[in-house]
Amino acid sequence: MASIRSRNNKLLFDFTYKGIRCREQTILVDNKLNRSRLNVILNNIEAEMRLGRFVFKKHFPSSPRCSYFAEIDEKTEDAKNNSVNTEEQKLVTNIPTFYEFTSEWLDENKIQWKLSHYKNVSMIFERYLIPHFGNQALDEITRPQIIKYRASISEPKRLGRVKKLGNDWINHVMTPLRGILNEAAIRYDFPTPFVNIKALKVEKTPIEPFSLAEVQLVLSKVRKDYKNYYTVRFFTGMRTAEIDGLKWKYVNFDRSEILIQETIVDGYVETPKTSASYRSIQLSQPVSDALRRQFKLTGQQEYVFCNNNGNPLDHRNITKRIWYPMLIEMNMKPRRPYQTRHTCATLWLAAGESPEWIAKQMGHSTTKMLFEVYSRYVPNNTRQDGSAFDLLIKQTQMDKTGDSVYE
Incomplete structure (x- = not known):
């Protein structure tokens, strides 16, 4: 049975063709993503072997076995040239499969991504997209x-996973799918199938800031070596x-x-999250x-x-x-x-x-986040919405006799 094996941490193909066992070495290191690629x-x-269309030298042009299979390859190519069908017409357009284009697309985009993001996108292709779309030509994928x-990946399929994938994570999976299909559509001149597919609605996660009394309690009880x-x-x-990632x-x-000039993500030094994240904190x-x-x-x-x-x-x-055992x-x-970050924002606002x-x-x-999320946690000292404005009106809109100008 054909398989992908490893030799000296480099992957190789192991299969039998015309009764001959072939072990063809690659330069790819042994990891999940490369194994997924080679399995496709x-x-x-x-x-191709089952259809009698396998040409050995097409896949392994540097192999010493090319000369052994040369006559068989020639007969196979002659048979293919004499048989015009829809599949061959597609090959003439040189549109690659989803798997074949994946590596190229990732390499082209790597320069503009942080390493942590590149690793995350690569994981999405390896775990979700390549197993499903890998064998298809890019222009064969439909809306x-x-x-x-998208509907299918929300259901738990792996052993031990009982919860559905959340909409937020499903959107993360669909984002690189949209990106690669849109780029392929431009490059190979076919209409993109990713049309009018809107992101799933994601419910906002409620924030749960600590009160100042709770903060003081935490700092009084936390292990001394983590109090600072x-x-x-x-x-x-x-x-x-x-x-x-803070350095002295x-x-x-x-x-x-x-x-704030650097961060640490998965052990790697990276740039801050956004341009606004480069800042000075007093x-x-x-x-x-x-x-x-x-x-x-x-x-x-x-x-x-x-x-x-x-x-x-x-x-x-x-x-x-430290954190959860303490709480x-x-x-x-x-x-x-x-939530320590949310706590700080609400305490500043309250002050x-x-x-x-x-x-x-x-x-x-901008201040958009503050007004949309944090401001509702600011305590209302008047205990009655709008009363502060009423008080302002009473103090500034009186005539000389002390009567309200509105009466």
Whole structure:
């Protein structure tokens, strides 16, 4: 039976043709994505063999076995040239299969993507798109087929997965599918099938910020070696990748600021999330004090918060070992560490800080997020909506006798 095998960590084809066992080496390293790619090719080879259309030198032009199969290849090509059918007419257009174009498209787009995004998109092709569309010519993929595929991936199929995929993740899968089909349509001059397929509606995840009393309780109970870390998280609004990638060279005690210039994502140093994310965060007194304490511990290291080897913290490990056990011990509702960022925004708003200033501190390009999400968590000190405006009117719209000008 034909298979993909590994030799010295390089993949090879292992199949039998005309009674001869063929083991054809490739230059691809042994990983899931490359195995998926070669399995698509192997399926095509087996199909061509069954149809009597397999030409050995077409697939393995550098193989020493080409001379052995030369006569068979010549007869096969003669038979193909004398048989005109729809499939051959398609081959003349040189439109590749979905799998064949995938590698080219990923390589072309890699330059404009962060490494973490490239790895994520590659995983989507490997796990979802290539197994379903890999063997099809790009212009054979239809709009109904795409819609049916989108519906099918929401259902749990793998052993142990009982929950459906969320709409947000399904949209993530469909985004590179749309991108590759739209590019192929332009390049090979056929109408794109990805037409009027709107993204699925994604319900907004409610944010659950901590109150100031809860923040103070957390900081009083957290393990001492992580108190500085969570103080900075709660009172700067930094994203996880930003605080984990924070280096001492970006902390300026004289100017009382942190510069956000780099992040850490899956162990790789990357640029901040957006252009607005490059920013200066002003240090409050609790943050300044926490960083000065931390400097005594890790000031000789590159990263502000690091392990004993000086390497950046693994946020998944910290969340599992420190964050959730701490909340459970304090009988607090489990919340993601990212809620520290939401907490900071709501505390700034509650303190009466300027929305424009808060947006810059958070790395938002506008105040839209503040007014749409965070502002509803600001406590209403009047306890009656609109009463502050009524009070303003009463104070400024009186005539000299003290009577209202509106009466």
